[in-house]
Amino acid sequence: MGNAASSFEGVDVEPRHDQHQYLTFMLGRETFALGILGIKEILEYTQPTDVPMMPSSIRGVVNLRGAVVPVIDLSVRFGRPSTPVSKKTCIVIVETNVDGERHVLGVVVDAVNEVLEIPEEDIEPPPSFGASIRTDFIHGMGKVRGKFVIILDEGRVLSVEDMETFVQTGADTVQACA
Amino acid sequence: MFTRKSTGVSTNQTQSDAAGQVCIEALPIWAKQIDTARVQTEEAIVALSARFAGIAASLDAALMAAPQNTGLSGSDLIATLNDGKQQLAHVMNELEAIQESRTALASEIRSLAAYTSELAKMAEEVGMVAFQTNMLALNAAIEAAHAGEAGKGFAVVAHEVRQLSNASRKTGTVIVEKIGAINESLAHIIDTNEQAAEREGVAVRDSCARIQDVLGRFSSMSLEMSRSAEDLRQRSRDIKNEVSESLVQLQFQDRVGQILDQAVSSMRDLHQQAGVLALSDEPERVVSEYLAEMARSYTTVEQRRNHEGGSAEKVSTQAIEFF
Numbered sequence: 072m073g074n075a076a077s078s079f080e081g082v083d084v085e086p087r088h089d090q091h092q093y094l095t096f097m098l099g100r101e102t103f104a105l106g107i108l109g110i111k112e113i114l115e116y117t118q119p120t121d122v123p124m125m126p127s128s129i130r131g132v133v134n135l136r137g138a139v140v141p142v143i144d145l146s147v148r149f150g151r152p153s154t155p156v157s158k159k160t161c162i163v164i165v166e167t168n169v170d171g172e173r174h175v176l177g178v179v180v181d182a183v184n185e186v187l188e189i190p191e192e193d194i195e196p197p198p199s200f201g202a203s204i205r206t207d208f209i210h211g212m213g214k215v216r217g218k219f220v221i222i223l224d225e226g227r228v229l230s231v232e233d234m235e236t237f238v239q240t241g242a243d244t245v246q247a248c249a
Numbered sequence: 250m251f252t253r254k255s256t257g258v259s260t261n262q263t264q265s266d267a268a269g270q271v272c273i274e275a276l277p278i279w280a281k282q283i284d285t286a287r288v289q290t291e292e293a294i295v296a297l298s299a300r301f302a303g304i305a306a307s308l309d310a311a312l313m314a315a316p317q318n319t320g321l322s323g324s325d326l327i328a329t330l331n332d333g334k335q336q337l338a339h340v341m342n343e344l345e346a347i348q349e350s351r352t353a354l355a356s357e358i359r360s361l362a363a364y365t366s367e368l369a370k371m372a373e374e375v376g377m378v379a380f381q382t383n384m385l386a387l388n389a390a391i392e393a394a395h396a397g398e399a400g401k402g403f404a405v406v407a408h409e410v411r412q413l414s415n416a417s418r419k420t421g422t423v424i425v426e427k428i429g430a431i432n433e434s435l436a437h438i439i440d441t442n443e444q445a446a447e448r449e450g451v452a453v454r455d456s457c458a459r460i461q462d463v464l465g466r467f468s469s470m471s472l473e474m475s476r477s478a479e480d481l482r483q484r485s486r487d488i489k490n491e492v493s494e495s496l497v498q499l500q501f502q503d504r505v506g507q508i509l510d511q512a513v514s515s516m517r518d519l520h521q522q523a524g525v526l527a528l529s530d531e532p533e534r535v536v537s538e539y540l541a542e543m544a545r546s547y548t549t550v551e552q553r554r555n556h557e558g559g560s561a562e563k564v565s566t567q568a569i570e571f572f
Contacts, residue, residue, distance in 0.1 A: 092394050094387070107394045113387050158377075161384070185411070186390040 091191065093213065095184040095220055096163065098145055099154055101203070102184065102220045104213055109165050109225050111175070113183055116160040133162065133177055140164065142177035148228065149204045154181050167229050176229050189213040194222065273523040280516035287509035294502035301496050308489040312482060326471045330464065337460050344453045351446045358439050362432060369428045375421040382414035507548050515543055 093104040094113075119131030119142040128148040132139050142162060146153050159182040167174045197209035202221070210224040227233065389407035393400035522539070529535040540556075547553050 092390075094391070107391055110391050112391060113384055115381070115384065159380070183384070183387060186387060186394070 091188050092186055093189055093220075093222060094163070094186050095215070096161075096180040097182040097184065098149070098180060099151065102215075102218070103145075103180075104189070104220045104222045105163070105165065105178075105225055106210075106222070107186060109167060111164040111166055114162045114164065114177075116156060116162055116179065119177075130179060135164065135175075135177075138175070140175055140177045142179055143229065144179050145228075146179075149208070157181065165225060165229060167225055169226055169230055174229070174231065178229070187215065189215060189220075189222070195219075269523075269527075273520060276516045276520040276523075280513045280520070283509055283516070284513045287506055287513065290509075291502060291506050294499055298496055298499050298502075301492050301499070305489050305492045305496070308485050308492070312485050312489070326475065330468055330471075333460075333464050333467075337457065337464070340460075341453070341457060344449070348446060348449065348453075351442055351449075355439055355442050355446075358435050358442070362435050365428050365431050365435070369425060372421050372424040372428065375424070376418060379414045379418035379421055382417065383411060386411035386414055504549055504551070508552055511546055511548070511552065514546070 092107040094107055094110055095102055095104045097103075114133075114135075117133055119133050121131045122129070122141075125131075125141075128143055128145075130142045130144045132141050134140075144153050161180055161183050162177040163180055163183065164175065164177050167176065193214040194211040195214070196211055197206055198212070199206065202209060204221070208224055208228050210222045212219045213222050386407050389410065390404060393404035393407055396403065519539075526532070526535050526539070544553070544556050547556065
Protein backbone atom coordinates (compact mmCIF):
# COMPACT_ATOMS: atom_id res chain seq x y z
CA MET A 72 0.00 0.00 0.00
CA GLY A 73 1.08 3.55 -0.02
CA ASN A 74 1.95 5.90 2.77
CA ALA A 75 -1.49 7.15 3.48
CA ALA A 76 -0.08 9.12 6.38
CA SER A 77 2.16 11.25 4.20
CA SER A 78 1.09 14.83 3.83
CA PHE A 79 -0.49 15.74 0.52
CA GLU A 80 0.76 18.97 -0.97
CA GLY A 81 -1.29 19.07 -4.07
CA VAL A 82 -0.52 18.46 -7.72
CA ASP A 83 3.15 19.34 -7.58
CA VAL A 84 3.80 16.14 -5.65
CA GLU A 85 3.99 13.13 -7.92
CA PRO A 86 1.04 10.75 -7.54
CA ARG A 87 2.09 7.53 -5.80
CA HIS A 88 -0.60 5.00 -5.21
CA ASP A 89 -3.42 4.33 -7.54
CA GLN A 90 -5.82 3.24 -4.82
CA HIS A 91 -5.96 6.76 -3.53
CA GLN A 92 -5.65 8.47 -6.85
CA TYR A 93 -8.56 10.19 -8.41
CA LEU A 94 -9.29 11.99 -11.63
CA THR A 95 -10.98 15.32 -11.05
CA PHE A 96 -13.22 16.83 -13.71
CA MET A 97 -15.77 19.61 -14.21
CA LEU A 98 -19.45 19.33 -14.74
CA GLY A 99 -20.85 22.82 -15.18
CA ARG A 100 -19.13 24.73 -12.42
CA GLU A 101 -18.77 21.86 -9.99
CA THR A 102 -15.73 19.64 -9.55
CA PHE A 103 -16.22 15.88 -9.28
CA ALA A 104 -13.80 13.01 -8.92
CA LEU A 105 -13.66 9.39 -9.98
CA GLY A 106 -11.31 6.73 -8.66
CA ILE A 107 -8.56 6.13 -11.17
CA LEU A 108 -8.77 2.33 -10.90
CA GLY A 109 -11.92 2.34 -12.97
CA ILE A 110 -10.66 4.79 -15.57
CA LYS A 111 -9.18 3.41 -18.73
CA GLU A 112 -8.50 6.51 -20.78
CA ILE A 113 -9.60 9.98 -21.71
CA LEU A 114 -10.62 10.95 -25.20
CA GLU A 115 -11.33 14.20 -26.95
CA TYR A 116 -15.01 14.65 -27.53
CA THR A 117 -16.50 13.21 -30.69
CA GLN A 118 -20.18 13.31 -31.60
CA PRO A 119 -21.73 10.02 -30.44
CA THR A 120 -23.93 8.08 -32.85
CA ASP A 121 -27.50 8.39 -31.67
CA VAL A 122 -29.22 5.14 -30.70
CA PRO A 123 -33.04 5.22 -30.42
CA MET A 124 -35.01 3.87 -27.50
CA MET A 125 -32.24 4.64 -25.03
CA PRO A 126 -32.63 6.44 -21.70
CA SER A 127 -32.05 10.15 -22.06
CA SER A 128 -28.90 10.07 -19.99
CA ILE A 129 -27.32 7.97 -22.74
CA ARG A 130 -26.12 10.25 -25.55
CA GLY A 131 -25.35 7.47 -27.97
CA VAL A 132 -22.39 5.27 -28.84
CA VAL A 133 -18.83 5.94 -30.00
CA ASN A 134 -16.33 3.77 -31.83
CA LEU A 135 -13.33 3.03 -29.62
CA ARG A 136 -10.80 1.18 -31.79
CA GLY A 137 -13.50 -1.02 -33.17
CA ALA A 138 -15.48 -1.49 -29.97
CA VAL A 139 -18.91 0.07 -29.43
CA VAL A 140 -19.00 2.09 -26.26
CA PRO A 141 -22.16 3.76 -24.96
CA VAL A 142 -21.65 7.35 -23.83
CA ILE A 143 -23.44 8.79 -20.83
CA ASP A 144 -24.27 12.47 -20.38
CA LEU A 145 -23.47 12.95 -16.73
CA SER A 146 -25.36 16.24 -16.44
CA VAL A 147 -28.55 14.58 -17.57
CA ARG A 148 -27.77 11.66 -15.25
CA PHE A 149 -27.72 14.14 -12.40
CA GLY A 150 -31.02 15.59 -13.49
CA ARG A 151 -29.61 18.78 -14.96
CA PRO A 152 -29.88 20.13 -18.47
CA SER A 153 -27.16 18.99 -20.81
CA THR A 154 -24.29 21.44 -21.02
CA PRO A 155 -23.20 22.58 -24.48
CA VAL A 156 -20.12 21.05 -26.04
CA SER A 157 -16.94 23.18 -25.83
CA LYS A 158 -13.38 22.59 -27.00
CA LYS A 159 -12.57 21.28 -23.49
CA THR A 160 -15.31 18.64 -23.48
CA CYS A 161 -13.93 15.11 -23.08
CA ILE A 162 -15.16 11.54 -22.90
CA VAL A 163 -13.79 9.53 -19.99
CA ILE A 164 -13.80 5.77 -20.67
CA VAL A 165 -14.69 3.92 -17.47
CA GLU A 166 -14.83 0.25 -16.73
CA THR A 167 -17.26 -0.89 -14.09
CA ASN A 168 -17.77 -4.22 -12.46
CA VAL A 169 -21.37 -4.57 -11.39
CA ASP A 170 -22.75 -7.89 -10.25
CA GLY A 171 -19.80 -9.64 -11.83
CA GLU A 172 -20.46 -7.99 -15.19
CA ARG A 173 -17.83 -5.91 -16.86
CA HIS A 174 -19.23 -2.80 -18.47
CA VAL A 175 -17.22 -0.28 -20.45
CA LEU A 176 -18.89 3.11 -20.67
CA GLY A 177 -17.97 6.54 -21.77
CA VAL A 178 -18.79 9.60 -19.64
CA VAL A 179 -19.11 13.06 -21.14
CA VAL A 180 -17.52 15.70 -18.93
CA ASP A 181 -17.14 19.45 -19.49
CA ALA A 182 -13.42 19.44 -18.67
CA VAL A 183 -10.84 17.17 -17.09
CA ASN A 184 -8.61 18.71 -14.47
CA GLU A 185 -5.93 16.42 -13.06
CA VAL A 186 -4.99 13.13 -11.50
CA LEU A 187 -4.33 13.57 -7.83
CA GLU A 188 -3.99 11.68 -4.64
CA ILE A 189 -6.57 12.08 -1.92
CA PRO A 190 -5.59 10.15 1.22
CA GLU A 191 -8.29 8.42 3.27
CA GLU A 192 -8.25 10.91 6.08
CA ASP A 193 -9.10 13.70 3.68
CA ILE A 194 -12.31 12.03 2.61
CA GLU A 195 -15.46 12.93 4.48
CA PRO A 196 -18.66 10.88 4.34
CA PRO A 197 -21.38 12.21 2.04
CA PRO A 198 -23.85 14.72 3.48
CA SER A 199 -27.31 13.43 4.27
CA PHE A 200 -28.96 16.44 2.66
CA GLY A 201 -28.18 19.59 0.71
CA ALA A 202 -26.16 17.90 -2.05
CA SER A 203 -27.11 18.89 -5.55
CA ILE A 204 -27.19 15.27 -6.71
CA ARG A 205 -28.59 12.04 -5.34
CA THR A 206 -26.78 11.16 -2.13
CA ASP A 207 -26.33 7.56 -3.13
CA PHE A 208 -24.25 8.73 -6.07
CA ILE A 209 -21.70 10.20 -3.68
CA HIS A 210 -18.94 8.01 -2.37
CA GLY A 211 -17.50 10.79 -0.24
CA MET A 212 -16.30 14.38 -0.10
CA GLY A 213 -12.59 14.78 -0.77
CA LYS A 214 -10.66 17.72 0.62
CA VAL A 215 -8.44 19.18 -2.08
CA ARG A 216 -6.53 22.40 -1.45
CA GLY A 217 -9.10 23.59 1.06
CA LYS A 218 -12.05 22.85 -1.21
CA PHE A 219 -14.31 19.82 -1.50
CA VAL A 220 -14.70 17.61 -4.52
CA ILE A 221 -17.54 15.16 -4.81
CA ILE A 222 -16.07 11.69 -5.20
CA LEU A 223 -18.57 9.70 -7.21
CA ASP A 224 -19.59 6.13 -6.59
CA GLU A 225 -19.19 4.88 -10.16
CA GLY A 226 -20.97 1.66 -9.46
CA ARG A 227 -24.13 3.61 -8.70
CA VAL A 228 -23.68 6.44 -11.09
CA LEU A 229 -22.93 4.22 -14.05
CA SER A 230 -25.44 1.47 -13.28
CA VAL A 231 -27.44 0.79 -16.43
CA GLU A 232 -30.45 -0.60 -14.58
CA ASP A 233 -30.51 2.41 -12.40
CA MET A 234 -30.43 4.62 -15.50
CA GLU A 235 -33.42 2.90 -16.95
CA THR A 236 -35.50 3.27 -13.82
CA PHE A 237 -34.27 6.81 -13.32
CA VAL A 238 -35.89 7.84 -16.54
CA GLN A 239 -39.36 7.22 -15.10
CA THR A 240 -38.88 8.78 -11.69
CA GLY A 241 -36.53 11.43 -13.09
CA ALA A 242 -37.34 14.97 -12.07
CA ASP A 243 -39.34 14.08 -8.93
CA THR A 244 -36.32 12.43 -7.34
CA VAL A 245 -34.15 15.44 -8.03
CA GLN A 246 -36.75 17.76 -6.55
CA ALA A 247 -36.93 15.63 -3.43
CA CYS A 248 -33.17 15.66 -3.02
CA ALA A 249 -32.75 19.38 -3.53
CA MET B 250 -1.61 174.77 -85.55
CA PHE B 251 -3.38 175.62 -88.69
CA THR B 252 -4.71 178.85 -90.10
CA ARG B 253 -8.30 179.39 -90.86
CA LYS B 254 -9.22 180.81 -94.27
CA SER B 255 -10.95 184.06 -93.66
CA THR B 256 -12.30 184.81 -97.18
CA GLY B 257 -15.60 183.43 -98.61
CA VAL B 258 -16.27 180.89 -95.94
CA SER B 259 -19.97 179.90 -95.61
CA THR B 260 -21.69 178.84 -92.37
CA ASN B 261 -21.65 175.24 -93.48
CA GLN B 262 -18.03 175.48 -94.18
CA THR B 263 -17.51 176.94 -90.72
CA GLN B 264 -19.59 174.24 -89.14
CA SER B 265 -17.80 171.56 -90.97
CA ASP B 266 -14.53 173.19 -90.12
CA ALA B 267 -15.53 173.20 -86.45
CA ALA B 268 -16.59 169.59 -86.64
CA GLY B 269 -13.43 168.76 -88.41
CA GLN B 270 -11.42 170.61 -85.84
CA VAL B 271 -13.18 168.78 -83.01
CA CYS B 272 -12.42 165.50 -84.75
CA ILE B 273 -8.83 166.45 -85.26
CA GLU B 274 -8.52 167.48 -81.63
CA ALA B 275 -10.26 164.34 -80.49
CA LEU B 276 -8.24 162.01 -82.66
CA PRO B 277 -5.23 161.59 -80.40
CA ILE B 278 -7.51 161.10 -77.44
CA TRP B 279 -9.47 158.41 -79.24
CA ALA B 280 -6.26 156.87 -80.36
CA LYS B 281 -5.05 156.68 -76.81
CA GLN B 282 -8.30 155.21 -75.52
CA ILE B 283 -8.36 152.57 -78.16
CA ASP B 284 -4.71 151.80 -77.62
CA THR B 285 -5.25 151.46 -73.90
CA ALA B 286 -8.12 149.07 -74.52
CA ARG B 287 -6.02 147.12 -76.96
CA VAL B 288 -3.10 146.86 -74.57
CA GLN B 289 -5.24 145.83 -71.65
CA THR B 290 -7.06 143.24 -73.68
CA GLU B 291 -3.80 141.95 -75.05
CA GLU B 292 -2.25 141.70 -71.60
CA ALA B 293 -5.25 139.94 -70.14
CA ILE B 294 -5.51 137.50 -73.00
CA VAL B 295 -1.81 136.76 -72.89
CA ALA B 296 -2.00 136.11 -69.16
CA LEU B 297 -5.03 133.86 -69.68
CA SER B 298 -3.26 131.96 -72.43
CA ALA B 299 -0.25 131.51 -70.22
CA ARG B 300 -2.48 130.08 -67.51
CA PHE B 301 -4.14 127.68 -69.92
CA ALA B 302 -0.79 126.64 -71.27
CA GLY B 303 0.31 126.01 -67.72
CA ILE B 304 -2.78 123.87 -67.07
CA ALA B 305 -2.16 121.89 -70.23
CA ALA B 306 1.46 121.32 -69.22
CA SER B 307 0.45 120.19 -65.73
CA LEU B 308 -2.05 117.76 -67.14
CA ASP B 309 0.56 116.43 -69.51
CA ALA B 310 3.01 115.94 -66.67
CA ALA B 311 0.32 114.22 -64.58
CA LEU B 312 -0.55 111.86 -67.43
CA MET B 313 3.10 110.94 -67.87
CA ALA B 314 3.61 110.36 -64.18
CA ALA B 315 0.32 108.45 -63.64
CA PRO B 316 1.63 104.89 -64.13
CA GLN B 317 4.46 105.52 -61.66
CA ASN B 318 2.16 107.13 -59.12
CA THR B 319 -0.29 104.26 -58.78
CA GLY B 320 2.68 102.05 -58.03
CA LEU B 321 1.41 99.12 -60.08
CA SER B 322 0.44 98.87 -63.68
CA GLY B 323 -2.19 96.36 -64.81
CA SER B 324 0.37 93.74 -65.77
CA ASP B 325 2.16 94.06 -62.41
CA LEU B 326 -1.09 93.35 -60.60
CA ILE B 327 -1.77 90.28 -62.68
CA ALA B 328 1.76 89.04 -62.05
CA THR B 329 1.36 89.50 -58.28
CA LEU B 330 -1.98 87.70 -58.29
CA ASN B 331 -0.57 84.79 -60.25
CA ASP B 332 2.33 84.57 -57.86
CA GLY B 333 -0.09 84.43 -54.95
CA LYS B 334 -2.09 81.67 -56.64
CA GLN B 335 1.08 79.71 -57.28
CA GLN B 336 2.12 79.98 -53.65
CA LEU B 337 -1.31 78.76 -52.61
CA ALA B 338 -1.10 75.80 -54.97
CA HIS B 339 2.33 75.00 -53.56
CA VAL B 340 1.01 75.00 -50.00
CA MET B 341 -1.91 72.82 -51.03
CA ASN B 342 0.47 70.33 -52.61
CA GLU B 343 2.55 70.15 -49.48
CA LEU B 344 -0.50 69.49 -47.36
CA GLU B 345 -1.79 66.89 -49.79
CA ALA B 346 1.55 65.13 -49.51
CA ILE B 347 1.16 65.06 -45.75
CA GLN B 348 -2.34 63.58 -46.09
CA GLU B 349 -1.01 60.93 -48.43
CA SER B 350 1.71 59.93 -46.04
CA ARG B 351 -0.94 59.61 -43.32
CA THR B 352 -3.00 57.35 -45.52
CA ALA B 353 0.09 55.27 -46.26
CA LEU B 354 0.78 55.03 -42.53
CA ALA B 355 -2.77 53.87 -41.89
CA SER B 356 -2.57 51.12 -44.50
CA GLU B 357 0.81 49.96 -43.13
CA ILE B 358 -0.72 49.69 -39.69
CA ARG B 359 -3.65 47.74 -41.08
CA SER B 360 -1.28 45.24 -42.66
CA LEU B 361 0.37 44.95 -39.26
CA ALA B 362 -3.04 44.09 -37.86
CA ALA B 363 -3.29 41.30 -40.42
CA TYR B 364 0.00 39.88 -39.13
CA THR B 365 -1.16 40.01 -35.55
CA SER B 366 -4.33 38.12 -36.37
CA GLU B 367 -2.14 35.41 -37.92
CA LEU B 368 -0.10 35.35 -34.73
CA ALA B 369 -3.28 35.04 -32.71
CA LYS B 370 -4.32 31.98 -34.70
CA MET B 371 -0.93 30.41 -34.14
CA ALA B 372 -1.18 31.11 -30.43
CA GLU B 373 -4.53 29.36 -30.44
CA GLU B 374 -2.94 26.37 -32.09
CA VAL B 375 -0.28 26.36 -29.39
CA GLY B 376 -3.12 26.26 -26.89
CA MET B 377 -4.66 23.29 -28.68
CA VAL B 378 -1.37 21.42 -28.65
CA ALA B 379 -1.03 22.16 -24.94
CA PHE B 380 -4.52 20.82 -24.35
CA GLN B 381 -3.88 17.63 -26.24
CA THR B 382 -0.54 17.15 -24.52
CA ASN B 383 -2.38 17.53 -21.26
CA MET B 384 -4.83 14.85 -22.27
CA LEU B 385 -1.94 12.62 -23.20
CA ALA B 386 -0.31 13.21 -19.86
CA LEU B 387 -3.55 12.33 -18.05
CA ASN B 388 -3.93 9.13 -20.01
CA ALA B 389 -0.32 8.34 -19.26
CA ALA B 390 -0.98 8.94 -15.57
CA ILE B 391 -3.97 6.63 -15.73
CA GLU B 392 -1.91 3.89 -17.37
CA ALA B 393 0.84 4.43 -14.89
CA ALA B 394 -1.65 4.12 -12.04
CA HIS B 395 -2.99 0.88 -13.46
CA ALA B 396 0.54 -0.46 -13.77
CA GLY B 397 0.97 -0.03 -10.03
CA GLU B 398 4.51 -0.14 -8.74
CA ALA B 399 5.95 -0.84 -12.15
CA GLY B 400 4.36 2.34 -13.46
CA LYS B 401 5.81 4.68 -10.89
CA GLY B 402 8.58 5.87 -13.17
CA PHE B 403 6.15 6.35 -15.96
CA ALA B 404 3.89 8.29 -13.64
CA VAL B 405 6.75 10.69 -13.02
CA VAL B 406 7.24 11.12 -16.74
CA ALA B 407 3.53 11.73 -17.19
CA HIS B 408 3.60 14.28 -14.45
CA GLU B 409 6.46 16.19 -16.06
CA VAL B 410 4.69 16.13 -19.39
CA ARG B 411 1.67 17.66 -17.72
CA GLN B 412 3.83 20.38 -16.25
CA LEU B 413 5.20 21.13 -19.70
CA SER B 414 1.78 21.28 -21.25
CA ASN B 415 0.66 23.65 -18.52
CA ALA B 416 3.62 25.88 -19.19
CA SER B 417 2.85 25.88 -22.93
CA ARG B 418 -0.74 26.73 -22.25
CA LYS B 419 0.26 29.65 -20.05
CA THR B 420 2.71 30.90 -22.62
CA GLY B 421 0.03 30.63 -25.28
CA THR B 422 -2.33 32.65 -23.11
CA VAL B 423 0.29 35.33 -22.54
CA ILE B 424 0.95 35.51 -26.27
CA VAL B 425 -2.75 36.00 -26.93
CA GLU B 426 -2.87 38.74 -24.31
CA LYS B 427 0.11 40.52 -25.81
CA ILE B 428 -1.40 40.30 -29.26
CA GLY B 429 -4.57 41.78 -27.87
CA ALA B 430 -2.61 44.67 -26.40
CA ILE B 431 -0.80 45.24 -29.70
CA ASN B 432 -4.06 45.26 -31.61
CA GLU B 433 -5.50 47.77 -29.19
CA SER B 434 -2.47 49.96 -29.58
CA LEU B 435 -2.64 49.71 -33.36
CA ALA B 436 -6.32 50.54 -33.34
CA HIS B 437 -5.55 53.54 -31.18
CA ILE B 438 -2.81 54.69 -33.55
CA ILE B 439 -5.10 54.33 -36.55
CA ASP B 440 -7.76 56.25 -34.72
CA THR B 441 -5.38 59.05 -33.75
CA ASN B 442 -4.03 59.14 -37.28
CA GLU B 443 -7.48 59.40 -38.79
CA GLN B 444 -8.51 62.10 -36.36
CA ALA B 445 -5.39 64.09 -37.11
CA ALA B 446 -5.93 63.64 -40.83
CA GLU B 447 -9.52 64.78 -40.39
CA ARG B 448 -8.47 67.89 -38.48
CA GLU B 449 -5.75 68.65 -40.96
CA GLY B 450 -8.15 68.24 -43.83
CA VAL B 451 -10.58 70.69 -42.26
CA ALA B 452 -7.83 73.19 -41.45
CA VAL B 453 -6.38 72.93 -44.92
CA ARG B 454 -9.70 73.45 -46.65
CA ASP B 455 -10.47 76.35 -44.34
CA SER B 456 -7.10 78.03 -44.96
CA CYS B 457 -7.42 77.47 -48.65
CA ALA B 458 -10.86 79.05 -48.71
CA ARG B 459 -9.64 82.03 -46.74
CA ILE B 460 -6.62 82.57 -48.96
CA GLN B 461 -8.73 82.29 -52.08
CA ASP B 462 -11.18 84.74 -50.62
CA VAL B 463 -8.40 87.24 -49.90
CA LEU B 464 -6.93 86.78 -53.36
CA GLY B 465 -10.34 87.27 -54.90
CA ARG B 466 -10.97 90.47 -53.01
CA PHE B 467 -7.48 91.72 -53.79
CA SER B 468 -8.09 90.97 -57.44
CA SER B 469 -11.38 92.82 -57.61
CA MET B 470 -10.04 95.76 -55.62
CA SER B 471 -7.01 96.15 -57.83
CA LEU B 472 -9.25 95.86 -60.87
CA GLU B 473 -11.35 98.70 -59.44
CA MET B 474 -8.29 100.80 -58.77
CA SER B 475 -6.98 100.13 -62.21
CA ARG B 476 -10.27 101.14 -63.80
CA SER B 477 -10.58 104.35 -61.83
CA ALA B 478 -6.98 105.24 -62.63
CA GLU B 479 -7.70 104.70 -66.29
CA ASP B 480 -10.83 106.75 -65.95
CA LEU B 481 -8.90 109.63 -64.42
CA ARG B 482 -6.33 109.49 -67.16
CA GLN B 483 -9.02 109.63 -69.78
CA ARG B 484 -10.63 112.61 -68.13
CA SER B 485 -7.29 114.35 -67.86
CA ARG B 486 -6.74 113.78 -71.55
CA ASP B 487 -10.14 115.20 -72.30
CA ILE B 488 -9.49 118.26 -70.17
CA LYS B 489 -6.12 118.77 -71.79
CA ASN B 490 -7.69 118.64 -75.23
CA GLU B 491 -10.32 121.16 -74.18
CA VAL B 492 -7.67 123.49 -72.82
CA SER B 493 -5.58 123.22 -75.97
CA GLU B 494 -8.63 124.01 -78.06
CA SER B 495 -9.33 127.02 -75.88
CA LEU B 496 -5.80 128.26 -76.40
CA VAL B 497 -6.39 128.12 -80.11
CA GLN B 498 -9.57 130.13 -79.69
CA LEU B 499 -7.79 132.78 -77.66
CA GLN B 500 -5.79 133.62 -80.68
CA PHE B 501 -8.63 135.86 -81.69
CA GLN B 502 -6.85 138.38 -79.57
CA ASP B 503 -4.11 138.61 -82.20
CA ARG B 504 -6.56 139.69 -84.87
CA VAL B 505 -8.34 142.12 -82.60
CA GLY B 506 -5.00 143.58 -81.63
CA GLN B 507 -4.05 144.08 -85.23
CA ILE B 508 -7.34 145.78 -86.09
CA LEU B 509 -7.13 148.11 -83.10
CA ASP B 510 -3.49 148.77 -83.70
CA GLN B 511 -4.10 149.74 -87.25
CA ALA B 512 -7.00 151.97 -86.21
CA VAL B 513 -4.82 153.72 -83.67
CA SER B 514 -2.05 154.25 -86.22
CA SER B 515 -4.53 155.61 -88.66
CA MET B 516 -5.86 158.06 -86.13
CA ARG B 517 -2.42 159.25 -85.17
CA ASP B 518 -1.39 159.53 -88.77
CA LEU B 519 -4.49 161.47 -89.63
CA HIS B 520 -3.95 163.73 -86.69
CA GLN B 521 -0.47 164.50 -87.96
CA GLN B 522 -1.47 164.94 -91.55
CA ALA B 523 -4.62 166.91 -90.73
CA GLY B 524 -2.99 170.27 -91.28
CA VAL B 525 -1.47 169.27 -94.58
CA LEU B 526 -4.70 167.78 -95.82
CA ALA B 527 -6.64 170.93 -94.89
CA LEU B 528 -4.43 173.03 -97.11
CA SER B 529 -4.90 170.82 -100.11
CA ASP B 530 -6.63 172.14 -103.22
CA GLU B 531 -8.25 168.85 -104.15
CA PRO B 532 -9.86 167.55 -100.98
CA GLU B 533 -11.66 164.74 -102.66
CA ARG B 534 -8.57 163.40 -104.31
CA VAL B 535 -6.63 163.72 -101.09
CA VAL B 536 -9.39 161.89 -99.22
CA SER B 537 -9.56 158.95 -101.61
CA GLU B 538 -5.76 158.77 -101.74
CA TYR B 539 -5.59 158.73 -97.99
CA LEU B 540 -8.28 156.05 -97.77
CA ALA B 541 -6.52 153.93 -100.35
CA GLU B 542 -3.30 154.28 -98.36
CA MET B 543 -5.20 153.24 -95.26
CA ALA B 544 -6.63 150.21 -97.06
CA ARG B 545 -3.15 149.09 -98.05
CA SER B 546 -2.17 148.77 -94.40
CA TYR B 547 -5.01 146.32 -93.64
CA THR B 548 -4.00 142.81 -92.61
CA THR B 549 -7.32 141.16 -91.87
CA VAL B 550 -10.39 140.20 -93.83
CA GLU B 551 -12.66 142.02 -91.39
CA GLN B 552 -10.82 145.30 -91.97
CA ARG B 553 -11.20 145.10 -95.72
CA ARG B 554 -14.84 144.15 -95.44
CA ASN B 555 -15.51 147.02 -93.08
CA HIS B 556 -13.70 149.40 -95.38
CA GLU B 557 -15.87 148.28 -98.24
CA GLY B 558 -19.04 148.82 -96.25
CA GLY B 559 -19.95 145.20 -95.30
CA SER B 560 -21.45 144.23 -91.93
CA ALA B 561 -19.23 143.98 -88.91
CA GLU B 562 -19.98 140.32 -88.40
CA LYS B 563 -17.57 137.93 -86.96
CA VAL B 564 -15.63 136.01 -89.58
CA SER B 565 -14.95 132.82 -87.66
CA THR B 566 -17.12 129.91 -88.55
CA GLN B 567 -17.11 128.26 -85.18
CA ALA B 568 -18.43 129.57 -81.94
CA ILE B 569 -15.93 130.91 -79.50
CA GLU B 570 -16.37 129.71 -75.97
CA PHE B 571 -14.88 131.53 -73.09
CA PHE B 572 -14.05 129.94 -69.81
